[in-house]
Amino acid sequence: MSYYEPLVYIVPPEEDGFVLKTILQKRLMVSRKLLSRLKLTEQGITVNGVRQYISIKVNAGDRVEVRMEEEQSEDILPQDLPLHIIHEDEHLLIVAKDAGIIVHPTHGHYVNTIANAVVYHWQQAGITCRFRPVHRLDQETSGVLAIAKNPYVHQQISEQMIQHKVKKEYLAFVWGVLNEPSGTINGPIDRDPEQPHVRIVTPGGYSAVTHYEVVEQFAYAALVRIWLETGRTHQIRVHMKYLGHPLIGDKVYTLPAFEGSKAAAEAAERLDRQALHAFRLGFVHPGTREWAEYNAPLPVDLAALQAWLQGN
Structure with missing residues (x-):
C-alpha cells in the first residue's frame, strides 16, 4: 500500500x-x-x-x-490538453482555467475538461492523485482554480471557505455607468420557480453578499473588482443584473435595455462568453500554514475587450 x-x-x-x-x-x-x-x-x-x-x-x-493512502481518478480519461499551471507542490495544483472549458466530466461530457488535462499531467509526472477541485468556476468563467492532491488538503481549504476565510476576487466587465464607486449587494438567491436552472434574488432565498469596486469606468460600461462573502451558484451574475449592471456577454442574466443596443452587438463580435475572470485566490496553505495568494492575469479576450471599451 x-x-x-x-x-x-x-x-x-x-x-x-x-x-x-x-x-x-x-x-x-x-x-x-x-x-x-x-x-x-x-x-x-x-x-x-x-x-x-x-x-x-x-x-x-x-x-x-x-498518512493517507494514495488515490487516483480511475474514471477520468487522461488527455494531453493545454494546462496553464500557476503553482504546484506536493499539496496543491493551481491552474488558470480558460473560458469555455468545464472543470469536471459530467454526464454526456466525459472529455476535454480540466480534469482530463490534470490527470494526464500527473500521469506524465508520475504523480498518483485523485482529482479534487476545492471550488468551482462556471464553464464560461476564466481564472484561478485550486485542486487538492489529497483529502486532508481538500478538507482544510473547504473549512476555510465555510468560515469565509478564503479570498476570492474577480474582474468583471459590466454594462452601464455605476453611480457609486463601490458598494455591497446583499440579496438572497434561490432558483427561479419558472426556470429551475436560473437563479434570482428573492426574499426567501439563501443569504448572498457581494462586494464591488469600480476599477475603470468607460462611456457605457465599467470594469469592476468583485469579492464574495458567500458562494451561491451564479452569484456574481445574478447580483450584477439585480444592481442593473449585467455582465457583458452574459446571455442568461441580462436586461432588455442592453440586449438590443449597438454596443451589445459590437461587444458580441469581440466576446463569445460572459466577461468574468477569477483573478485572485487566497487562503492559508494547508502545508506551510502561511497565507498564500495566486493570481491569473486578464486573458487575451478580456484584455482586447478592455482596449475596445477604452477607445469608445
Whole structure:
C-alpha cells in the first residue's frame, strides 16, 4: 500500500499529556470524517512510528504522523490538453482555467475538461492523485482554480471557505455607468420557480453578499473588482443584473435595455462568453500554514475587450 508524504506534528512541552485525538483535531485540524477514515488505515495514525489508538495520551517530543493512502481518478480519461499551471507542490495544483472549458466530466461530457488535462499531467509526472477541485468556476468563467492532491488538503481549504476565510476576487466587465464607486449587494438567491436552472434574488432565498469596486469606468460600461462573502451558484451574475449592471456577454442574466443596443452587438463580435475572470485566490496553505495568494492575469479576450471599451 502506498501513502502520500505524512503530516508531521512534534508535541511541544505545553501539550504533554494531551489526548492524541485532541492533537489531531485541534492542531492538525483533521475533520471527524477524515479521522474515521484514517483509523481504518494500517499506518494512518502513528506516534513515534507505531500505530496508536486516538484515545492515548502523548508526551512532549512525540512525533505524531498522519498518512493517507494514495488515490487516483480511475474514471477520468487522461488527455494531453493545454494546462496553464500557476503553482504546484506536493499539496496543491493551481491552474488558470480558460473560458469555455468545464472543470469536471459530467454526464454526456466525459472529455476535454480540466480534469482530463490534470490527470494526464500527473500521469506524465508520475504523480498518483485523485482529482479534487476545492471550488468551482462556471464553464464560461476564466481564472484561478485550486485542486487538492489529497483529502486532508481538500478538507482544510473547504473549512476555510465555510468560515469565509478564503479570498476570492474577480474582474468583471459590466454594462452601464455605476453611480457609486463601490458598494455591497446583499440579496438572497434561490432558483427561479419558472426556470429551475436560473437563479434570482428573492426574499426567501439563501443569504448572498457581494462586494464591488469600480476599477475603470468607460462611456457605457465599467470594469469592476468583485469579492464574495458567500458562494451561491451564479452569484456574481445574478447580483450584477439585480444592481442593473449585467455582465457583458452574459446571455442568461441580462436586461432588455442592453440586449438590443449597438454596443451589445459590437461587444458580441469581440466576446463569445460572459466577461468574468477569477483573478485572485487566497487562503492559508494547508502545508506551510502561511497565507498564500495566486493570481491569473486578464486573458487575451478580456484584455482586447478592455482596449475596445477604452477607445469608445
